[in-house]
Amino acid sequence: MTDRNPYSPDAPIPARLRPAMEALGRVGRDLARRIARGPLDGRLDRTVGGNADGDAQKALDVLADAAFLAELRGTGIRWYASEEQDDVTELDPAGRLALAIDPLDGSSNIETNVSIGTIFSLREARDEGVASFLRPGHEQLAAGYIIYGPQCMMVVTFGDGVQDYLLDPATGLFTLVNTRLTIPEESAEFAINASNYRHWSKPVRAYIDDCIAGSEGPRAKNFNMRWIASLVAETHRILVRGGLFLYPRDARPGYADGRLRMVYECAPIALLIEQAQGRATDATTRILDKVPGSLHARTPFVFGSTSKVDRITAYHDLPEQEISALFGNRGLFRV
Template sequence: MYLGRTTLSKFLIEELRGGSGDSDLGALLVDVAAAVKAIAAMVGKGALGSQGLAAPGAAVAPIDPSDQARQTLLQACEWGGLVAGMAAPALEAPYTLPPQYQRGPFLLLFEALEDSRDRLGNAAVGTLFSVLRHAGGAPPEPTSFQQAGVQQLAAGYALYGPATMLVLTVGRGTHGFTLDREVGNFILTHPDLRIPAEGGECAIDTSHERFWEPPLRRYVRECKAGRAGERGRDFSLRWIDSTVAAVHRVLTVGGVFMVPRMRADPDAPVDEALPQDTLPLHQLCGVNPVALLIEQAGGLASTGRGRVLEVEPKALHARVPVILGSRDEIERIERYHAEHDSGTDEAYVSPLFNQRSLYRAEVRRGSSRGFGRQP
């Protein structure tokens, strides 16, 4: 029944055959996949998997699923002599390997389980990971992890939904694997994923529209106008709090996913006092993995003003805005940013849905010269 199906292990052996150190990279990814299976089982139990143990009659302290997932990944990857160190957003400093374990040639960055509000609603969540090369034999410092996204050796995510999927790249395309729970193997089900050049999905949290820069407002306004507007076709605007779930949808059906640069005043410098939920994503553990996957699938990943994978991290837990997805859509958004920065864009005024003339700013300015007249 299972003969002839490509497992993750077989895929990695064939994909990485012949390269120096590539077999070690494959082995590390197999360890990550083993941790993903364990996390999938834990997530599948829901609240039942977060109940601690206690003596009869004593209070039971719930176990944080994110802590469980993080410990699962650390323990799965620390012992094999493949990593020199690991880092995650919840860890202030890189994780130091226990002294009994040998250091390896790789650095592993991960977000073991997204801190997503969707998890509370029993919706899909995910794991993100990225693999970098470690130079030298010394224990890694925080700066060792601060490598631009173009230096990633491998990256991927796991999506815990009705089926558990593992989507990864080793720099030769983006490939999807589905966990066969009966046999415990990840099976290649989506080889060489390709994101459509243009798409009708726009994934962005519109509750933060007041903090967006003008080029982004221009693009989303066009999407909302649909076929009656400049684009001449309808778009679907939706927001999923899970980065993995949102990116996976865009990867498979096309469109854009955006966690953009935000400002309290769009014409002022970046405001550090913005609400916590408006901050960009973690660069090393969040943005870089999905950006590489999208690029390897034929899409683009940008800050709005350049390739996000070329941004040099300024800190271990640096954050960076990201706009990624279908090539044609990202190129349009980058063009809107360039036009805005050069002052060549023009604000669009709707003749049908604008404010009534009495309340428009230019009318108020002209009221001193005469009611309703233009200055």
């Protein structure tokens, strides 16, 4: 690691958050270089174990977690909570901040050269470590992600709009390129894993059926479906182009609350989305009002352009007899 400030000097970062943000930027910059080297830097995609939720850990997951943990010491962070660890780690007893992080989101895509990322969230620390994170998402001080793709970018909010930084490979600096990123309201894209159609609830199936019906259906519009299986990449596309992301609950064992983690993934992304004038829910309830029951609690997740998220909520608000009729008339595989 290098001590050089990874941000351009005029980066508008709140003073008390700057040491932690600089540490995140340093690690992100170094990870971007390492990811770009791919197999020249070792088999970063090899499976080396499992995390607290039973998901396979790649070598890069473990490497990224260790790098962030080491670099964040002495930056004002008291509690460090990582998706890759079972429990909270105390870094500095005098620190006043708590940081939640998914060190490497989308690691299943490492070997396919698809964009992956880091998701992070900063809160006020409480005396008890776990209690610092089991709070409503609207209490976050800052949230953001680093996306490792054709361009390495950091997208972050400090509670007053969304800032967009680009890592310049020539200087090694994250340079501010957008001071107020806003989600476009009009878009003809939605993202969902359609292979799970048979497991979805009737409201979700009815909504997707209406999109797939295109210009001849009730939406009178043709849509494109996207699915990258990298939350950071999906979020970045929606921030830039608008649209809708859905990871709903479904009927499979272990999917009653979806698969995405509230603390490490959904709350930070939800804050970014709302600060960019979008909306984020679990299909009915605002994500930032929800309180996780545990560090690794999951939630269904729907976010994107405001009108599209509201439409999903409206489908869920319909009485059972109405949604059953709606679904019956517009089945995806009906001839």
